[in-house]
Amino acid sequence: MADTDRETKRRPDPDALLALADSERRGKLTIFLGAAPGVGKTFAMLARAQQARAEGAEVVVGLVETHGRMETQNLLSGLQVLPRRAVEYKGYVLDEFDLDAALALKPQTIIVDELAHSNPEDSRHPKRYQDIEELVAAGIDVWTAMNIQHLESLSDVVAQITGTPVRERVPDGVLNRADEVILVDLPPADLIKRLNEGKVYVPDSAARAIESFFRIGNLTALREMALRRTAERIDDQVVNYLKQNAIEGAWAASERLLVCIGPDQLSEKVVRTAGRLATGLNASWTVVCIEHADVETGDSEAVRRLDATFRLAEQLGADTRRIIGTDFVAEILKFARREHVTQIVIGAHEQPLWKLFVRRSLADSLVKEAGGIAVHLVTADQDETPAKKKRAPATFSARSLVRPFGIAVATVSAATVVGRAITALIELPNLGLLFLMAVLVAAALEGYAAAFIAAFLSLFAYNYFFIDPLHTLAVAKPHAIFALVVFLAAAVLAGSLAARIRDQAKAAYRRAAAMQALYDFSRKLSGTLKTDDVLWASVSQLQASLKRDAVLLLPEGAELNLSAAWPPDTELGVSDMAAARWALDKQEMAGHGTSTLPNSTFQFRPLMSPHGPVGVCGVGMTAGDLDINEERTLAAILDQTTVAIDRSCLSRTSLEQAARLEGERFRTALLSSITHDLKAPVAAIAGAVRTLKDRGGEIAPDERQTVVQTLETESDRLGRFAGNLADMTRIETGTLSPKRDPVDVGEVVRAAVERARRLFPGQAFEASIAPGLLEMTGDAGLLSQTLANLLDNAKRHGADEPISVYARKEGNEIVISVTDQGKGIKPADLDRVFEKFYRRGHVDGRPVGAGLGLPISKGFTEAMGGQIRAESPAMKRRGTRITLRFPALAPENVAT
Incomplete structure (x- = not known):
C-alpha cells in the first residue's frame, strides 16, 4: 500500500502535461533578452541562424534591424530574407514586417527582430509581439529580441532609474510564455567601450547616449534586472520539468497575493509593484476593487482610470475581481481568508494631519486587522504628491447649487411661517423641531447640498425670529448659544443621514430596475428555443440597456456571419469583421479600446460556453467607453445570451440526434421488411426452379403450367417490390x-x-x-x-x-x-x-x-x-x- 501511495504521489501534474501538449502543437518562441541596446542580441540571433542553416535547418529572416553595423550585416549572407511591406504613414514610406507573406511561406523558423515595436495604424495588430503570437499559433518557430526596459512591469522602474520614459512595452505574459529565453550579456564597461568605438550609434548620438542613458549606474541596474528575470524564467522551466516528469524535490511555498486598488492615480503603481513582487515570488495574485453598495459611480474619469488599471493588471497576468460592500476592511480580509491569501499589497496615501485624529486610513486599519497576513504599503513618489493635491476640483458649480438652494429656502421659509403662526396662538419652547424637519425634507428632496444649506439657513432663521432679542442675530442668554450650536450639529447630522438614505434609495431603485430588466430578459430567453429568436431578443435588450448599437455574429462552418443587429440596418466594415474574427479565434476582446484593431468602432467580445465559443457580440463605442454599471449590465446580458445560444444549439443537436435515431428505426424497419417480404417470393421461385431442374420432362403439362405460373407471379411480386423501393427513392430525392x-x-x-x-x-x-x-x-x-x-x-x-x-x-x-x-x-x-x-x-x-x-x-x-x-x-x-x-x-x- 505504501508503494502504491508513493507511486500516486509521483504521478505527473495534469496541468503541466496539458501545457506541454499544447506547446507541442504550437511553434516555439525564442527571445534573445538584453539589458540595453548594443549588447549584441541581433548578432547572436543571426550567428545562431547561420549555425542552424549549416546543419540543414530552414531559417528565414522576416525582419532584422542591423542599425548599420557591418559585422551584423555580414551575418545575413546566405540567409533567405523576406521582402518588407511598404506602408505610408504621415507622408513617409515605412518598411514594415510582412505578416501575411510569412504566414503564406510558413518556414520552419523565422527571425523577427524588435519585439517591442509598434506597428502603423492600419496594421492588423498594433504591436509586433501580437504578429509574433500569430506566427507561433500557426506552428512557426520564431526568434526575436528585446531589451529588459520594454517589459511592462519594469517600465516604471526603468523610467525612474534612467530618467527616460519607456513608450514601447511588452506584457510580461509574452516573456513568460516563451519556450526559450537566451540572455545576451555584456558588462557595462564593455558596452560603453563599444559605444565609444561607434559600434552601437554614430559618434554624435553615442556621445549623447553616454551622457544620458548609457551611464555605468543605469547599465548596472538594467543588467541586474535582466539577470534576475532570466534566472526566474529558468526556475519556472525547472519547476515545469519536475511537474511533467513527477520528480520529487523541494517545492516552494505557495504564495498568494491580494492587491487592493481604487480609481486613484496611485493604483497603477500599486499594480506594477505587485506584478514585480508576484513574479519574484512566483506567486498567483488577484487584483480587487471594493465598491460601495449604496453609492452609484458618478465620476466617469475615475471609472475609466479604474478600468485601465484593471486592464493593466490582466496584461501582467493577474486575476481581477470587483466586490460590493460598505466596510472595506472587513470585505478585503474576508476575501483574503477565503482565498488563502498570504500577502496584501495596498497603496498608502499621505493624509492631512486632522484626518489622523478622526479615523485610521484604510492601510492602517488593514495592518491592524490583518492578523498573520503580510501587508505591503506602496507610497506615492514625492513628485506625484502635489499633482494629486491639485486634482479633484470642487464638484459643485453655481448652476448645480441653484435647485438645492431653492429647496432649502422653501423648506426653511415654510418652517418659519408655520412657527410664526404657532407662536401667535401659543408659546412653545421647542420650535427648533420645525427647522429640523425642514432640514430633513430638504435632504430627502435634493440630497446633501440642500441639507447643509437648509441647516445653516435654519440656524439664522431660528435665531432671528424665535430667540430673544427678536429680529436680530444677537443672542442674549449664554445657554441659547449652546442651544444653537447643538441645533446646528443635530441639523447637519440629521440632514446627512437623510441625504444618505435618499441616495441609498435611489441606488437601490436603479439596481432593482436593472435586476428586473435582466429578470424579464432571462424569462424571455427561458421560453425561447430558436437561435434566431434568442439573437434578436439579445441585441434588442443590449441596445435598450446600453443605448448603443449591438451586433451578434455566429460561426457557420469556416465563416463568421452577422446574424442579428440592432438597429437592423447596422453594417460592419472590413476592420470590424477582422476584429470579430480575432475575438472568436483567440477567445479574447478585440476592436475599440483593445490592443487588437483598435480603429474599429465596435468592441467585440467572444461568447464563451462550456463547449467553447458560440459566437461574438459587438457593442458600438461611438458614445465613449463603458462605465462600470454598463460593464456589469453587458456581462450579465452576454452570460444569459451565451447560455441561451448554447441551449438552442444543444436543442438543435438533440433534434438532429432524434432524426438520426428515427432514420435508424426506418432503416431497421426497411431491412426487416425486405427480409420478410423477399423470403416468400424467393422461396417460391427457388422451389419452382428446383422442381423444373429435378423432374424435368417428367412434369405433367398442367403441373408445368402451375410452376410457370408461380414463377411469373412471384417474379412480378419481386418486381413490384423493387419498383416500390425505386419509386420511394425518386420521391425522396425529388427526381420524380x-x-x-x-x-x-x-x-x-x-x-x-x-x-x-x-x-x-x-x-x-x-x-x-x-x-x-x-x-x-x-x-x-x-x-x-x-x-x-x-x-x-x-x-x-x-x-x-x-x-x-x-x-x-x-x-x-x-x-x-x-x-x-x-x-x-x-x-x-x-x-x-x-x-x-x-x-x-x-x-x-x-x-x-x-x-x-x-x-x-x-x-x-x-x-x-x-x-x-x-x-x-x-x-x-x-x-x-x-x-x-x-x-x-x-x-x-x-x-x-
Whole structure:
C-alpha cells in the first residue's frame, strides 16, 4: 500500500502535461533578452541562424534591424530574407514586417527582430509581439529580441532609474510564455567601450547616449534586472520539468497575493509593484476593487482610470475581481481568508494631519486587522504628491447649487411661517423641531447640498425670529448659544443621514430596475428555443440597456456571419469583421479600446460556453467607453445570451440526434421488411426452379403450367417490390417528374382492376365508373401504379370481402375511391398510414407489407397535383376508404 501511495504521489501534474501538449502543437518562441541596446542580441540571433542553416535547418529572416553595423550585416549572407511591406504613414514610406507573406511561406523558423515595436495604424495588430503570437499559433518557430526596459512591469522602474520614459512595452505574459529565453550579456564597461568605438550609434548620438542613458549606474541596474528575470524564467522551466516528469524535490511555498486598488492615480503603481513582487515570488495574485453598495459611480474619469488599471493588471497576468460592500476592511480580509491569501499589497496615501485624529486610513486599519497576513504599503513618489493635491476640483458649480438652494429656502421659509403662526396662538419652547424637519425634507428632496444649506439657513432663521432679542442675530442668554450650536450639529447630522438614505434609495431603485430588466430578459430567453429568436431578443435588450448599437455574429462552418443587429440596418466594415474574427479565434476582446484593431468602432467580445465559443457580440463605442454599471449590465446580458445560444444549439443537436435515431428505426424497419417480404417470393421461385431442374420432362403439362405460373407471379411480386423501393427513392430525392398529358381515368381504372383480378384470383373486385367521366391532366403510368398500390393494400387488409373502386366527377374534380371491408383504421392512425414503413396489420405476429405502398401513392398523387385522404369506417361501421382527388380537364380541352 505504501508503494502504491508513493507511486500516486509521483504521478505527473495534469496541468503541466496539458501545457506541454499544447506547446507541442504550437511553434516555439525564442527571445534573445538584453539589458540595453548594443549588447549584441541581433548578432547572436543571426550567428545562431547561420549555425542552424549549416546543419540543414530552414531559417528565414522576416525582419532584422542591423542599425548599420557591418559585422551584423555580414551575418545575413546566405540567409533567405523576406521582402518588407511598404506602408505610408504621415507622408513617409515605412518598411514594415510582412505578416501575411510569412504566414503564406510558413518556414520552419523565422527571425523577427524588435519585439517591442509598434506597428502603423492600419496594421492588423498594433504591436509586433501580437504578429509574433500569430506566427507561433500557426506552428512557426520564431526568434526575436528585446531589451529588459520594454517589459511592462519594469517600465516604471526603468523610467525612474534612467530618467527616460519607456513608450514601447511588452506584457510580461509574452516573456513568460516563451519556450526559450537566451540572455545576451555584456558588462557595462564593455558596452560603453563599444559605444565609444561607434559600434552601437554614430559618434554624435553615442556621445549623447553616454551622457544620458548609457551611464555605468543605469547599465548596472538594467543588467541586474535582466539577470534576475532570466534566472526566474529558468526556475519556472525547472519547476515545469519536475511537474511533467513527477520528480520529487523541494517545492516552494505557495504564495498568494491580494492587491487592493481604487480609481486613484496611485493604483497603477500599486499594480506594477505587485506584478514585480508576484513574479519574484512566483506567486498567483488577484487584483480587487471594493465598491460601495449604496453609492452609484458618478465620476466617469475615475471609472475609466479604474478600468485601465484593471486592464493593466490582466496584461501582467493577474486575476481581477470587483466586490460590493460598505466596510472595506472587513470585505478585503474576508476575501483574503477565503482565498488563502498570504500577502496584501495596498497603496498608502499621505493624509492631512486632522484626518489622523478622526479615523485610521484604510492601510492602517488593514495592518491592524490583518492578523498573520503580510501587508505591503506602496507610497506615492514625492513628485506625484502635489499633482494629486491639485486634482479633484470642487464638484459643485453655481448652476448645480441653484435647485438645492431653492429647496432649502422653501423648506426653511415654510418652517418659519408655520412657527410664526404657532407662536401667535401659543408659546412653545421647542420650535427648533420645525427647522429640523425642514432640514430633513430638504435632504430627502435634493440630497446633501440642500441639507447643509437648509441647516445653516435654519440656524439664522431660528435665531432671528424665535430667540430673544427678536429680529436680530444677537443672542442674549449664554445657554441659547449652546442651544444653537447643538441645533446646528443635530441639523447637519440629521440632514446627512437623510441625504444618505435618499441616495441609498435611489441606488437601490436603479439596481432593482436593472435586476428586473435582466429578470424579464432571462424569462424571455427561458421560453425561447430558436437561435434566431434568442439573437434578436439579445441585441434588442443590449441596445435598450446600453443605448448603443449591438451586433451578434455566429460561426457557420469556416465563416463568421452577422446574424442579428440592432438597429437592423447596422453594417460592419472590413476592420470590424477582422476584429470579430480575432475575438472568436483567440477567445479574447478585440476592436475599440483593445490592443487588437483598435480603429474599429465596435468592441467585440467572444461568447464563451462550456463547449467553447458560440459566437461574438459587438457593442458600438461611438458614445465613449463603458462605465462600470454598463460593464456589469453587458456581462450579465452576454452570460444569459451565451447560455441561451448554447441551449438552442444543444436543442438543435438533440433534434438532429432524434432524426438520426428515427432514420435508424426506418432503416431497421426497411431491412426487416425486405427480409420478410423477399423470403416468400424467393422461396417460391427457388422451389419452382428446383422442381423444373429435378423432374424435368417428367412434369405433367398442367403441373408445368402451375410452376410457370408461380414463377411469373412471384417474379412480378419481386418486381413490384423493387419498383416500390425505386419509386420511394425518386420521391425522396425529388427526381420524380410526372408527365402532363390528358389521361382517360376510366380506362386506367379498368386496367388496374383487371390486373388485380389476375394477381389475386380469389379476391372479388368491383369497378364502377360514372358515365361521361372527364379526362384529367397527369401521368397515366403513375396513376396506374397508384391504383395498383391501393388495391394491393386493400387486399392485404380487406378480410376477403369484395373491394370496390368508384370513379366519378364532383364539381371540377375527378374523384377515385378504393374501399375495403376490413377492420378499418383507428382515428389516431389515419394520418400515419401515409408515413414510410408504417404497417398496421399483422399475420402470424409479423407486420403485413413493407409500409411503402401508401406513402408511394401519396407521393405520386401530390406530384400530379392531386390529394389523397383516408377514411375509416367506410361502410357498415367498418372498412377503409382511400380517396384520390384530381383537377378535371376542362371539356373544351378534351381531345375528340
